[in-house]
């Protein structure tokens with residue numbers, strides 16, 4: 001444990017000395033790549049290995065992606081968007097068309113589920129890319145690792 005904290009202190013010192021050399025990561029191009037479920041660094045490697053599972057590293061450029069902490073964020077934003085959109089649409093549909101209750105319930109259930117399934121992985125990609133671009137969590141550290149200290153890469157903890 002003592003050795004670990006010493007190496008963390010060493011990295012913190014490196015962070016201070018190298019912080020001026022680190023390139024700016026542009027936020028919105030990265031978020032757009034994330035929305036397309038691509039690696040925020042190269043834009044060509046797939047970010048997810050399944051429907052929502054983020055890969056540990058990009059298969060194309062080896063950028064570390066396991067630092068993300070998307071947590072409940074994508075689900076929260078999905079519910080926020082779908083809920084507000086559907087509330088307005090339900091109101092407008094009912095007032096203008098007065099459909100059969102069963103018809104309306106069926107259409108809106110399918111619509112809600114479909115839109116949620118579409119948005120959830122894309123919003124997760126966008127949030128992970130946003131965290132990457134802003135150097136949140138371990139992403140700042142990973143940018144320094146790839147910048148010059150490749151020998152140290154093996155000691156990175158995952159998770």
Ligand SMILES: [Zn+2]
Pocket residue numbers: 039040041042043044045058059060061062063
């Ligand atoms: Zn990549």
